[in-house]
Amino acid sequence: MRVRAILEEAIARGTVPGAAFGVVFADGRRESLHLGLAQKEPEPVPLEAGTFFDLASLTKPLFTLKEVLRAVEEGLLDLDDPLSLHLPELLWLKDHPLKGKTIRELLAHTSGLPAWEAVYTWGEGQKLKARLLQYPWPLGRPTYSDIGYMLLGILLERVRGKPLGEFALPPGLTFSPPPEQSAATERCPWRGRVLRGQVHDENAFALGGAAGHAGLFGTLEGVLGELQALLQGRWLSRAAWEEMLTPHGERFLGWERKHPGWHGGSLASGGSFGHTGFTGVSVFLDPERGYAWALLTNAVHPTRHRPSIAPLRRAVGNTLAAEVS
Incomplete structure (x- = not known):
């Protein structure tokens, strides 16, 4: 598989310390590999099968979206419910348009809520x-919003x-991974140590480690299990x-659609x-061709201040698409 050579080269160049890659098919086939290091400092630790990765914003589709839609299926919610129906204390005694924003709008990042704030x-x-x-969150043009998923x-x-x-x-997913079995992320200046088995996202950490926008950890096999189930x-x-895949601009509910410059590759x-x-993880699905793939890396280890891994993701996605088709 050409993907192995691409990932080995990226690790040798220092683009990422390590990488777990896997591809699954609708017919049940599955292939995977683990390369490089789970940790570079304070001492090197090899990346092995069963390593838990900080899934960062993959929490949004793999957990929050799924749980919201499951609640809708059970009659506990409707996608067009306003937030205030379920959170009656929202902006108590204030006349604010956020009260009328719907669950659907938050899932699709069309509510106008800000992208991010250092709420920690x-x-x-x-x-x-x-x-x-x-x-009283200011509402503007629709943008990808961590704040919206915190509220969800x-x-x-x-x-x-x-x-x-x-x-x-599901098996292989958790909010509380064993540190010794986890890939390291950043040498965090706020917490004063290399993070391993503790959520990298500062806001998720302040919210207790499990939040709607981040906090989920997963092994490659656990993530591939979710992709194959999809x-x-x-x-x-x-x-x-069908409702999840209703288009909302460049997005579906919870997911990003293919568009020019997409990280999943142009093929x-x-x-x-x-x-x-943000930690260097990604998942992509191609239902038309019947396959999906995950690339899990600890690209922010030991620091987030490094080149983008978007070219690496595109190289993997394009190579895989050429081989599969």
Whole structure:
């Protein structure tokens, strides 16, 4: 497989310390490989099968989207419910348009909520969640928003009556990985150490480690299991799948559609979709050709200040598409 050579070269150049790659097919076939290091410092640790990666924003589609749609299937929510229906204390005593924003708009990143804010500097735990609900967020043009998914995480906790960290997860996915079995991320200047088995995203850490926008960890096999379930129609009902793939600009619900400059590569089929995560992780699905792939790396180790891995993702995606088709 040409992908191995591409990844070995990227590791040799120092683009990423290590990489776990896998491809799954709708007919049940699966291939995978693990290369390089799970940790470079303070001492080198080889990357092996079973290593947990910080999935960062893959939390959005693989957990939050799935759990929201599952709640819709069970009659607990509707995608067009306004947030205030389930979060009645939202902006209490304030007349603010956020109250009328729908679950669908947050899932599709069309609510106009800001992309990001350093909310970890505001507080932590329940106090921080309360402030997120009371803050008069400015609404502007639609943009990819961590804030929207933080609110969706709080909504899910309210609907299910338990914290996100207690939600049942498929094998290979967790909010609490064993540190010694996890790929290292950044030498965090805020926490003063190399992070291993602890969520890299500062806002997710302040929210308790499990949030709607980040916090999920997964092994390659665990992630591939979810991708194969999607391809085989076992992830959601057919009705939920069709609603999930309703276009909203360059996005579906929770996912990014193929478009010019897409990280999944220009040779993917037109109906392809995927998602990336800040730590260096990514997943892409090509339902038309019946395959999906995951590239999990710890690109932010030991620092986030390094070149983009978008060219690496595109090289892998294009090479794979050429081989499969």
